[in-house]
Amino acid sequence: MRSRGLEERPGGSGAPGTSSLAALSRRSVESLGQTVATLPPKEATLVEPPEMSRELARALSSMGAKRLYSHQLEAYERVRAGENVIVATATASGKSLCYKIPAFENALENPSNRALFLYPTKALAQDQLQKISKLMLRGVHPATYDRDTPKALRAEVRKRANVILTNPDMLNVALLPSHDSLWADFFRNLKIVAVDEAHLLRGVFGSHVAAVLRRLRRVAELHGADPKFVLTSATIANPLELAEVLTGVPFSLVDNDGASSGPRRVIFRNPPLKDEEKGDRRSMLTEGAFVFSRLVAQGVRAIAFAKSRKSAELIYRYAADRLGPELARRISPYRAGYTVRERREIEGRLFRGELLGVVSTNALELGVDVGALDAVVCCGYPGSVASIWQQWGRAGRAKEPSLAVYIAGRDSLDQYLYENPEKVLGRRVEAARLTLENSYILGPHLLAAAYEAPLEDRDEEYFGYAYGAVTEDLVESGALVRSGGRMHYTRGDKPAWDISLRSADSGSVMVADREGEVIGAVEARRAPMDLHPGATYLHRGHAYEVEDLNLAAHNALVRRVPNRYYTRVKVETxxxxxxxxxxxxxxxxxxxxxxxxxxxxVVTQYKKIQVQDSREIGVFPLDLPPxxxxxxxxxxxxxxxxxxxxxxxxxxxxxxxxxxxxxxxxxxxxxxxxxxxxxxxxxxxxxxxxxxxxxxxxxxxxxxxxxxxxxxxxxxxxxxxxxxxxxxxxxxxxxxxxxxxxxxxxxxxxxx
Amino acid sequence: MSKDGAIRVLRYLLGQVSPPPFEYRLCSWNATVGRVATVDLESKYADGATAVGEVLRYLLGHEMSGTASE
CATH class of the missing domain: 3.30.930 (BirA Bifunctional Protein; domain 2)
Known part of the structure; x- marks a missing residue:
């Protein structure tokens, strides 16, 4: 058998072997849009694997690969040498093996050695668990530990598992606060912390996770451990800086991608102008449905990505109408909000080739294995160039050709990228930014850290130079109490439970309907904009009108109304x-x-606009506090x-x-x-x-x-x-x- | 909202107002005291203040070439 590198890209499935793109005529391809690039295939740089246990070598060999990609070996060697490593290579280049191999090797050397794998979503952790389980490594006991883990099983997981797959949220509320009771053995033996998809850790979420990782380092040290970090990231402008700000320790960068890839044709499509003077274009959704249905109709296994759940549903509906009932049965929408069972069923049908295409939100952007796809239609700018590449990376198996389509939306960034494809195809300028100097974010984490163990002055080395000022404020407010040269958290509850890693401030306004049922929550500072009296509040496709907003009590009362209007506020800044x-x-x-x-x-007015034809119904004054x-x-x-x-x-x-x-x-x-x-x-x-x-x-x-x-x-x-x-x-x-x-x-x- | 105005603002901030289509370049503007500190030697204007006024008028959407006050 021909040896190939260790990659975990889609394609190991039972899907047919050749690319479905072969069925596409040149004319069909040209009708999809303008070809802006044809990326050449890339040969893999394969290297002999290092000396490793027979068990691990057998498992890797069972994956059909006897050699490693060069970046996998480099990462392995650096980790084994005691370095912290960030791997920034292309989608589907086998990045996760960069942390799995050293973690498994540790576990095989000594089953007490533990590893922590952090994923941004539960679905990704589940998917990775399945992949690891398939290796059947004796001595490696992986398990997920998240909110879906049955309580009855949790004690067993803590006791037996030496590779824990979880997410930063669970690390924050469960593992760290109980480090000295339930998780002491785990932290004492913690050798490797892996953070997958680290480029997603930016902005508010990234800043929170940085604080959580600093808490993790501090707790590990309390237990006498010194774990090494292995981060993986999409290609961005500043992977090294990101890793170091996230964790507070020095890193080595591994970005010399040794993986192979097939040729990829890149097509950009701009919806035609309807009104040149106003710059109004045809809908990106109908254009997306056109391209997607055209591919599916010709037997191409394709995925279309939409920016929102609603858009995914609409593109699916438009495409199904175009395809007719028979072919429509071979496509499906996919998004968060479906039950776990529904999602697994769609993933399974796609993996087995029963479905030809799927229209998804970014829920499928991360590495959930959906088998062999040959074309990706990216409907609108998904928030970063790295995301475009991640979406495109869902198509193409081994050295087979793939098709990547980008459909520009009406926004300036979409139009800019359409005009400048090199901004997508060339050097990355986007940098993931986060901060540890935000007292609104750092403060609650310092309370959580004080709960985990009283704070000392030397803890500045974990939390950065804002530490002194923020702890002073916390002492002044009475949240921390100085005693014996340390700062103690004296309130009884677990402060980590009050931290939402996805939000900048902890305060939120609860939205309740007339029956008193809470249907949602809005960040307190956004409440005057989104929940002012008369505002239309959308929840799961239904419209509600806000009847009352009580900012002091942090609640808003809404009533269900027909979906006829939306509202926009006027703000004096x-x-x-x-x-x-x-x-x-x-x-x-x-x-x-x-x-x-x-x-x-200060929100001073709002206007009511008819959904059907965007006609303005009226402007109404508001009297709300700043x-x-x-x-x-x-x-x-x-x-x-x-x-x-x-x-x-x-x-x-x-x-x-x-x-x-x-x-x-x-x-x-x-x-x-x-x-x-x-x-x-x-x-x-x-x-x-x-x-x-x-x-x-x-x-x-x-x-x-x-x-x-x-x-x-x-x-x-x-x-x-x-x-x-x-x-x-x-x-x-x-x-x-x-x-x-x-x-x-x-x-x-x-x-x- | 003015698209043309936004183009002028950005060109101004990027220093694309001069050289061409304008033949002078302002080196430094002392905002605190409200007058020009130095003027590029290439300037065809002897009076720096006039030059500043011209560029600012450009920013305001007036034509250049000395007709700004018309």
């Missing part, structure tokens, strides 16, 4: 500069600044405007409209550099700011304390501004459209 940390000059007397700011939002938070932001100052000359006065309305439009366009493109959502960024433009006394444009992190977005904007300002200018110059609309200067979340309704 103020930004106060608290501290300037960085500054540099820009051309023409302008300057760029970065620092601490305080934002205040929402204030401190964050980080950049601001651009321009020289003062020229004084009036004779009868000529500067057109300030036009000028402010220019600044406002430039701010929107810049914010629209910043996610390409800062790996965030547009909704994570706030902005304000003023013709004269009361502090700078100059025309000023603010762009700030939309989270209390900040998460590194505006810092990335400051660092890459010129490049981002140049790209923004390119978007504006190339946009075919006349006066501004959603693809260039209009923002879907503008507090001024894009009016000024």
């Amino acid at each position: 103020d930004v106060e500069i608290l501290e300037e940390s960085e500054k540099r000059d820009l051309p023409n007397g302008a300057a760029l600044h970065w620092g601490r700011v305080r934002t205040t939002d 929402t204030t938070f401190e964050t980080r932001g950049l601001w651009v100052t321009l020289p003062p405007l020229p004084p009036p000359e004779g009868n000529t006065r500067p057109n300030f309305v036009e000028f402010l409209g220019s600044l406002h439009a430039a701010e929107h366009a810049f914010i629209g493109l910043l996610p390409l550099f800062a790996m965030c959502d547009r909704g994570d960024i706030g902005g304000l433009s003023v013709a004269m700011h009361r502090q700078t006394r100059l025309p000023t444009v603010f762009v700030y992190d939309g989270y209390p304390g900040g998460v590194g977005i505006s810092e990335r904007g400051y660092d890459t300002f010129e490049e981002a501004a140049r790209d923004t200018l390119g978007v504006l110059a190339r946009c075919p609309c006349k006066k501004g459209c959603p693809a260039c200067v209009q923002s879907p979340k503008c507090g001024n309704w894009n009016e000024r």
